[in-house]
Each structure stands twice: as C-alpha cells, then as structure tokens.
Amino acid sequence: MNILENKKKNSERLKFEDKIKYVQDTQYVIGGKWKLPIIISI
Secondary structure, three states, X not given: OOHHHHXXXXXXXXXXXXXXXXXXXXXXHHHHXXXXXXXXXX
C-alpha cells in the first residue's frame, strides 16, 4: 500500500467518523436538551 492509498483510507474513515458525530449531535439536539432554546430563538 502506498502513501496515497493510505491517506485516502484515513480521510474516508475520518469522514465516516464525522458523520457518526454529526448524527449523534443531531440526536442529542432533537433529544430535547437544546429543543427549548431553539424554539424560543425561532
């Protein structure tokens, strides 16, 4: 495996982890902790 392939794999994994983090954050927000401030600000 050359360095370029390795970099690509790492960036793909990073994107995947970012997606998981984003989904978790979204669930957390929808879950209620931030619901009230968001409704008030809208």
